[in-house]
Amino acid sequence: MRLFSALACAIGAGLVAAQQQQVLTVSPTVAKKSQFGLCAFIENNINSATDGGIYAELIRNRAFQEGGTSSNVGTGTLAYWNATGGAKLTLTKASPLSQALPQSVLVSGNSSTSGFLGLRNSGFFGIPVRAHRYTVVFYARANSAAQTTFKASLTNSAGDKVFASATKLVSLTGQWQKVEMQIDSTTQDNARDNAFALEMAKGTSPVVQLNFISLFPPTWKGTTARADLAQAIADLKPVYFRLPGGNSLEGNNIAERFTWSKAVGDVITRPGRKGTWVGWDTDGYSLHEAYKLFSQMGAQPILGVFAGYTLDQKAVPQSQLQPYVDEVANQIHYLLDPQGSSALAKQREQDGQPEPWKLPYVQIGNEDWLSEVGKTTYDQYRLDAFSKDITTATSSKGNVKLIASSPYVSPKSRLPDVDQHDYNTPDNFIRRWSERDSWARNNTGVHELEFAVINTGKCQGSLYSNACRLKYPTLIGAVAEATFMMGLERNGDITPSAAYAPLFHNVASVQWTPDLIAFDSQGLVKSTSYYTQWAFGNNRIDGIHTVKSSAPAGPLYWSVGTSTDNAYIIKLTNVDGSAHPITVQLDGGLGFSSTTTGTLWQLSGTDKEANNDLSKPNNVLPTTRALAPSDFGAGRTLKLTLPPNSFTVVRLPAGADSPK
Ligand SMILES: *[C@@H]1O[C@H](CO)[C@@H](O)[C@H](O)[C@H]1NC(C)=O
Numbered sequence: 001m002r003l004f005s006a007l008a009c010a011i012g013a014g015l016v017a018a019q020q021q022q023v024l025t026v027s028p029t030v031a032k033k034s035q036f037g038l039c040a041f042i043e044n045n046i047n048s049a050t051d052g053g054i055y056a057e058l059i060r061n062r063a064f065q066e067g068g069t070s071s072n073v074g075t076g077t078l079a080y081w082n083a084t085g086g087a088k089l090t091l092t093k094a095s096p097l098s099q100a101l102p103q104s105v106l107v108s109g110n111s112s113t114s115g116f117l118g119l120r121n122s123g124f125f126g127i128p129v130r131a132h133r134y135t136v137v138f139y140a141r142a143n144s145a146a147q148t149t150f151k152a153s154l155t156n157s158a159g160d161k162v163f164a165s166a167t168k169l170v171s172l173t174g175q176w177q178k179v180e181m182q183i184d185s186t187t188q189d190n191a192r193d194n195a196f197a198l199e200m201a202k203g204t205s206p207v208v209q210l211n212f213i214s215l216f217p218p219t220w221k222g223t224t225a226r227a228d229l230a231q232a233i234a235d236l237k238p239v240y241f242r243l244p245g246g247n248s249l250e251g252n253n254i255a256e257r258f259t260w261s262k263a264v265g266d267v268i269t270r271p272g273r274k275g276t277w278v279g280w281d282t283d284g285y286s287l288h289e290a291y292k293l294f295s296q297m298g299a300q301p302i303l304g305v306f307a308g309y310t311l312d313q314k315a316v317p318q319s320q321l322q323p324y325v326d327e328v329a330n331q332i333h334y335l336l337d338p339q340g341s342s343a344l345a346k347q348r349e350q351d352g353q354p355e356p357w358k359l360p361y362v363q364i365g366n367e368d369w370l371s372e373v374g375k376t377t378y379d380q381y382r383l384d385a386f387s388k389d390i391t392t393a394t395s396s397k398g399n400v401k402l403i404a405s406s407p408y409v410s411p412k413s414r415l416p417d418v419d420q421h422d423y424n425t426p427d428n429f430i431r432r433w434s435e436r437d438s439w440a441r442n443n444t445g446v447h448e449l450e451f452a453v454i455n456t457g458k459c460q461g462s463l464y465s466n467a468c469r470l471k472y473p474t475l476i477g478a479v480a481e482a483t484f485m486m487g488l489e490r491n492g493d494i495t496p497s498a499a500y501a502p503l504f505h506n507v508a509s510v511q512w513t514p515d516l517i518a519f520d521s522q523g524l525v526k527s528t529s530y531y532t533q534w535a536f537g538n539n540r541i542d543g544i545h546t547v548k549s550s551a552p553a554g555p556l557y558w559s560v561g562t563s564t565d566n567a568y569i570i571k572l573t574n575v576d577g578s579a580h581p582i583t584v585q586l587d588g589g590l591g592f593s594s595t596t597t598g599t600l601w602q603l604s605g606t607d608k609e610a611n612n613d614l615s616k617p618n619n620v621l622p623t624t625r626a627l628a629p630s631d632f633g634a635g636r637t638l639k640l641t642l643p644p645n646s647f648t649v650v651r652l653p654a655g656a657d658s659p660k
């Protein structure tokens with residue numbers, strides 16, 4: 001293929017000339033409105049994206065629920081904890097802190113000696129030691145009343161080096177009490193296996209019972225979110241966020257499904273459940289935590305609701321479905337009922353969310369098409385049962401649209417919208433730039449709430465498991481995703497939203513690659529694909545403009561629109577390994593005004609398989625520059641050379657066009 005086109009270039013001068021002069025002629029008026037908005041989707045649990053990721057809790061197994069191995073997850077263990085100072089640690093179910101958190105630890109030891117004894121936690125792959133304030137929360141009781149000095153410290157893994165600590169004298173009784181402390185650290189230590197210790201002065205300590213031992217660093221804008229990860233998402237300027245899930249919504253089985261009522265309220269009332277991808281899911285980062293986080297970014301929820309299908313490929317039989325339908329109706333009332341108008345609204349207020357949610361979309365289920373049982377039962381009775389009920393529950397609650405968990409190939413005509421997911425190769429994504437041009441314009445919005453280039457496409461066998469599966473997003477993957485997204489954007493009248501997935505990749509706990517943002521306990525790296533998402537989120541179009549091209553699409557692709565403030569936004573990709581010139585001109589006797597200030601943002605490189613990771617975070621970075629008079633040609637047309645493997649966004653502010 002390559003050889004052939006090189007030959008064609010050498011002998012077919014006319015062909016080269018035609019390609020070199022590719023001219024895009026842009027209509028200066030808006031052809032149709034776009035509703036397309038970028039969606040951010042944190043998949044719970046996968047790659048330790050929530051616990052151990054966006055949820056800033058630093059203590060792993062804070063309530064002694066998680067097991068150390070997959071076989072004892074949920075049985076309750078002291079995994080990730082060690083005794084200090086000769087303490088004896090015993091798990092007990094006596095005098096539980098809450099029904100949700102039945103296990104607690106008894107700390108006993110030789111109280112006649114001096115010093116401290118207690119327990120030490122290794123965190124999620126190490127506790128980061130930084131110069132800032134840490135907030136410690138734990139619950140304690142003792143069978144006999146006593147005054148005890150507690151000491152909380154940041155230590156090395158052996159516990160023989162203390163970076164920062166704080167003490168507090170507490171009067172213990174037989175009642176559980178919540179104890180809060182602050183550790184003001186002035187130290188930064190970059191070891192990746194540092195720890196946290198909670199101890200009691202030996203001379204004073206009776207047998208102390210502890211549970212829910214929590215440690216938070218400063219978080220993002222008053223949320224429970226890890227600051228650097230939250231900021232990286234905020235910078236994408238998402239319009240929507242999808243939650244919870246995806247697989248976490250379904251759960252491993254019916255008992256471990258997402259149950260909304262167990263995932264709201266005080267965190268000590270949330271039992272958590274076995275993770276669908278790894279370890280334990282505390283549900284500490286759940287509905288309201290996500291809502292609070294994303295509302296501050298200006299994004300609105302696409303709420304997935306449990307629809308009677310679990311990952312063990314079992315669907316609740318029709319005759320037993322009603323309780324699950326009622327559960328979802330209650331969830332909708334809980335989230336949307338006006339303040340004070342119902343018991344559920346009052347519960348929401350108690351849970352710290354007085355205002356009803358702004359909820360543009362409810363999605364029924366998750367990937368119900370992936371198994372025969374899922375597909376059949378969804379079509380036969382589940383979708384109908386849930387959609388009827390949600391429609392009733394949401395009536396008079398604003399314009400809540402429903403999304404069927406169903407790809408475009410079989411859209412449910414009864415629902416306004418569907419959602420399809422695509423994980424594929426660069427070639428596949430590039431090919432699909434024009435896919436939606438011919439789709440029906442009949443009010444069926446087709447969301448794309450999970451997509452990513454996951455494989456180079458150069459190997460035989462399954463894209464999911466062959467040797468060409470990507471570990472990190474590549475440059476050509478990011479350019480292919482941009483090409484695909486330009487197709488979504490150009491068809492923004494029928495494409496309400498799209499979400500790259502998954503967002504997070506904790507390098508110490510990986511079950512799925514590639515992902516948008518890789519991180520460890522200390523920092524993060526933005527992938528090539530991150531920059532593509534950034535460019536779409538920061539250059540959203542409101543009006544789609546028609547483009548006539550002098551040559552067919554490929555290897556150059558485009559999307560042209562105007563923003564709400566009337567800036568021209570011209571997105572261009574070159575998926576070829578050589579540079580190609582392109583001319584963009586306005587129709588209707590107009591020209592771009594070369595005197596106005598415009599900007600050019602660009603991601604490109606000669607090595608199309610290049611990627612960013614923690615060892616080389618700045619390997620592929622976008623550049624931004626002001627447009628110069630030399631970017632314009634005769635008749636005030638934009639004349640650019642698109643570099644190899646590139647995604648370019650040109651932004652020309654309002655008033656950038658004028659009569660020639
Ligand atoms: C407690 O520690 C002291 C001092 O090391 C020791 O003499 C005593 O035997 C210890 N008691 C117990 C019960 O271990």
Ligand SMILES: *[C@@H]1O[C@H](CO)[C@@H](O)[C@H](O)[C@H]1NC(C)=O
Pocket residue numbers: 080081082120121122157158159195196
């Ligand atoms: C706990 O003990 C194990 C085994 O000695 C050790 O590998 C680990 O680093 C210790 N962790 C902490 C936080 O003390």
Ligand SMILES: *[C@@H]1O[C@H](CO)[C@@H](O)[C@H](O)[C@H]1NC(C)=O
Pocket residue numbers: 410411412413414440442443444
């Ligand atoms: C919209 O068009 C698609 C594809 O032709 C069709 O399957 C679907 O049923 C239509 N939806 C409505 C609401 O008419």
